[in-house]
Amino acid sequence: xxxxxxxxxxxxxxxxxxxxxxxxxxxxxxxxxxxxxxxxxxxxxxxxxxxxxxxxxxxxxxxxxxxxxxxxxxxxxxxxxxxxxxxxxxxxxxxxxxxxxxxxxxxxxxxxxxxxxxxxxxxxxxxxxxxxxxxxxxxxxxxxxxxxxxxxxxxxxxxxxxxxxxxxxxxxxxxxxxxxxxxxxxxxxxxxxxxxxxxxxxxxxxxxxxxxxxxxxxxxxxxxxxxxxxxxxxxxxxxxxxxxxxxxxxxxxxxxxxxxxxxxxxxxxxxxxxxxxxxxxxxxxxxxxxxxxxxxxxxxxxxxxxxxxxxxxxxxxxxxxxxxxxxxxxxxxxxxxxxxxxxxxxxxxxxxxxxxxxxxxxxx
Numbered sequence: 001x002x003x004x005x006x007x008x009x010x011x012x013x014x015x016x017x018x019x020x021x022x023x024x025x026x027x028x029x030x031x032x033x034x035x036x037x038x039x040x041x042x043x044x045x046x047x048x049x050x051x052x053x054x055x056x057x058x059x060x061x062x063x064x065x066x067x068x069x070x071x072x073x074x075x076x077x078x079x080x081x082x083x084x085x086x087x088x089x090x091x092x093x094x095x096x097x098x099x100x101x102x103x104x105x106x107x108x109x110x111x112x113x114x115x116x117x118x119x120x121x122x123x124x125x126x127x128x129x130x131x132x133x134x135x136x137x138x139x140x141x142x143x144x145x146x147x148x149x150x151x152x153x154x155x156x157x158x159x160x161x162x163x164x165x166x167x168x169x170x171x172x173x174x175x176x177x178x179x180x181x182x183x184x185x186x187x188x189x190x191x192x193x194x195x196x197x198x199x200x201x202x203x204x205x206x207x208x209x210x211x212x213x214x215x216x217x218x219x220x221x222x223x224x225x226x227x228x229x230x231x232x233x234x235x236x237x238x239x240x241x242x243x244x245x246x247x248x249x250x251x252x253x254x255x256x257x258x259x260x261x262x263x264x265x266x267x268x269x270x271x272x273x274x275x276x277x278x279x280x281x282x283x284x285x286x287x288x289x290x291x292x293x294x295x296x297x298x299x300x301x302x303x304x305x306x307x308x309x310x311x312x313x314x315x316x317x318x319x320x321x322x323x324x325x326x327x328x329x330x331x332x333x334x335x336x337x338x339x340x341x342x343x344x345x346x347x348x349x350x351x352x353x354x355x356x357x358x359x360x361x362x363x364x
Contacts, residue, residue, distance in 0.1 A: 004040035005350050007032075008093035008110070010085050012061070012077060012100070014048040018244035020230065023271055024117050027156075027173065028099050031115075032056040034343035035350070045088055061088065077101065077137035078120070086301035094354055097346075103146050111353050113152045113346075116143065119163035122278020122289055126202040126294040139163075140164075152353060154346075157269040159289035165174040174342030175274045175334065179251050182280025182331060186255040191216070191317040194257035194281070196250065197264065197271040204263045204286075209236050211263075211310030219314040226253055254279035258323065261313055262286070263306070270294050273301065274337045277330030282323045284313055300333040301326060 011028035015021050021119040029051060036042040036055035043057045044050075047068055050058035060095060063084065066072040076084065081101035085090045086108055090096055095111035098359070104116040120143055124136035140163075142297045147166035155167040193212060197203035205227060212225045213236050224238045228250060231241040254260065256355060260276035267273075267290025276283050283301035286309060293302035304312045316322060 004038070005035070005354055006041045006092055006094045007035060007043070007350065008096045009042060009044040009056075009092040009100075010088070010096060010098040011044060012067070012081075014044065014046050014058070016048050016244075017052075019248065020243055023173075023269075026271075026294050027115070027117060029054070029175075030174075030339060031097065031343070031346060033328050034339065035347060038343070038347060040347075040350075043091075045090075066360065074135075078135070078142065082142065090146065091341045097350075100295065102150060103142050106150065111152075112150055113154060113349065113353070114146055114150050116147070116153060116155045116160050116164065116167055118156065118266075118290075119143065119160050119165045122159070122266045122268065123202070126288075128201070152349065154349070156327075157290060157293055159293050160268055163291070163324055169349075171345045172276070172337055172341060173269045173271050173283070174337050174339035175271060175278050175332065176247075176275050176339045177278055179247060180254060180275045180278035180334075181251075182278075182327070183255050184280065186252065187258060188224070188256050191220040192257045192259075193223065193225045193313065193317075194228070194253055194260050194276070195262055196260075196275075197229040197262060198229050199227070202264055202266045203229075204265060205229060206232060207306075208261060209239055210315065212239065213237070215310035215314045216317065220317055223317065226257065251275070251279065254281050257281050259284060259313065259316055261309075262291075263309060264288055264291070267291060274334050277301070277327075278330060278334035282316065282326035283330060284309070284316060294333070294337070296333065300329045 009032050015025055015029050032042045032044050033055055043059055045059050045061050047061050047064050066075045082103040085101045086104035090110055090364040097113045099115045105112050120136045120139035124133050127133040143164055147164050155161045155170045156173050158170055161167045183352050195205055195208055197205050199205035216223050227241045228245050230243055254276050260281050263286045266288050272292035273283050287303045
């Protein structure tokens with residue numbers, strides 16, 4: 001008789017409407033939701049509440065007041081979080097899937113799947129301050145130790161494995177192709193650019209705003225730039241900011257934009273590249289580990305260095321034939337990164353672990 005996996009998921013956060021959340025929180029939700037809807041019993045341990053209509057349960061992690069404070073986040077995630085994750089009692093779960101801080105989790109006595117969402121070494125190399133560089137370097141040492149001692153360590157990209165060759169397998173991220181799809185009738189009447197990401201840090205959105213003002217608006221005075229992220233610094237003509245956008249709203253923004261542009265210096269994978277391509281929107285990005293992998297080295301989108309990025313973006317908005325070519329190639333590429341394929345591979349891994357333990361139990 002079929003019995004699904006009883007799965008515990010460890011994730012500090014989950015998507016919350018109206019609040020800024022990142023790719024790790026979305027990945028935790030999509031994995032939990034996808035597996036729960038396939039009949040598995042999924043409980044997520046998190047500091048965020050259960051999303052509305054989610055098919056999985058949520059249990060609160062301890063020490064919320066400290067961990068969610070400014071200082072607590074910096075001390076916990078990547079460091080003290082290893083003690084926290086190991087101390088949680090995961091009840092009758094068959095195994096635990098964790099998105100971070102798994103170094104001590106074997107002490108819980110549960111089979112473990114660790115998801116490496118990028119690499120702290122990549123974060124360190126793109127850091128803007130010595131303190132962040134050292135902080136991420138320390139996290140990277142723990143990532144190496146976790147991958148060396150934990151059999152089921154999964155990277156979200158081949159770039160993750162290049163930074164950490166001890167990672168055993170790779171399961172790329174996936175996009176919901178039912179939500180992100182092409183509809184050219186939704187394109188804006190004016191030239192439009194979209195960015196999903198922060199203005200500062202490795203996302204470098206502020207640099208895109210500067211290039212947009214200097215190059216794009218000079219050539220296309222009516223052009224707009226939509227930033228899905230928080231406002232920072234002064235206003236710029238044609239630029240709007242949006243925080244806490246729903247999945248449906250974000251998908252509509254992709255379909256509306258003529259071009260998706262991002263000057264990020266590092267991406268562990270770069271799911272927005274896939275979402276844009278699935279929406280029939282050409283991608284222009286600066287070269288980094290994630291963009292090179294997802295865009296096929298420039299075959300499925302344009303990879304342009306800082307010195308030419310702004311001017312090339314303005315040119316692309318004037319070149320409809322090139323945008324059509326990139327949109328067609330992007331749709332082809334996005335089909336390789338579907339959410340259902342990602343869930344398939346995680347489900348196969350979880351079931352194989354459970355079958356292996358059952359075989360060991362019978363043999364003993």
